[in-house]
Amino acid sequence: MTTPYAAAAAAWGAVTIIYGRSPRKWRQTCIRNGSRTVTINDPNRRKASIQEIDKAGGGERPKPVALIYAAGVRSARAVRIPLAAGFKNLQNISEGMMGRSKNGSGWLNPSLPTNSFPEC
Numbered sequence: 239m240t241t242p243y244a245a246a247a248a249a250w251g252a253v254t255i256i257y258g259r260s261p262r263k264w265r266q267t268c269i270r271n272g273s274r275t276v277t278i279n280d281p282n283r284r285k286a287s288i289q290e291i292d293k294a295g296g297g298e299r300p301k302p303v304a305l306i307y308a309a310g311v312r313s314a315r316a317v318r319i320p321l322a323a324g325f326k327n328l329q330n331i332s333e334g335m336m337g338r339s340k341n342g343s344g345w346l347n348p349s350l351p352t353n354s355f356p357e358c
Contacts, residue, residue: 239329241345244304248273253302253329254294258316263308267335267346273306288323302327309334310341 239247247253255273274294276287291303303325305313310332317330337344346352 239304239331240342241331241333241350244306244329244331245345245350247302247304253304254296255304255306255331256291256294257335258305258307258313267308267352284319288320291320291325302329304329304331306331306345307334308336309338309344311338 239253244253244255248255257273257275258277259275260277261275274290276290276294277283294303303320305317305328307313307316310330311334313330313334314332317328320328331345332338333342333344335345337347
């Protein structure tokens with residue numbers, strides 16, 4: 239999923255965006271307007287992360303959820319965790335927040351909407 243498509247889909251309420259990095263990283267790039275923040279890759283928090291993703295999606299596992307990280311690398315791996323837990327409609331925002339040359343410019347480069355993380 240590209241960042242412009244994700245931004246439009248989120249604005250229409252068609253997808254919930256989950257920013258899967260850590261609070262330290264959220265402060266570095268801030269977060270997308272209306273996105274949820276969940277730390278997914280910590281093996282000690284996997285069960286809690288799945289519950290947080292479920293809550294972010296309104297408890298409806300068929301509801302579309304898109305994961306975003308810094309550059310799309312970890313979100314490509316992280317998307318497997320909720321899929322294994324029964325989520326059906328997950329997307330990876332492959333450009334990430336900062337972009338990768340082969341995937342696109344990222345969320346921040348075209349100046350898509352962001353809010354500050356509380357400690358940004």
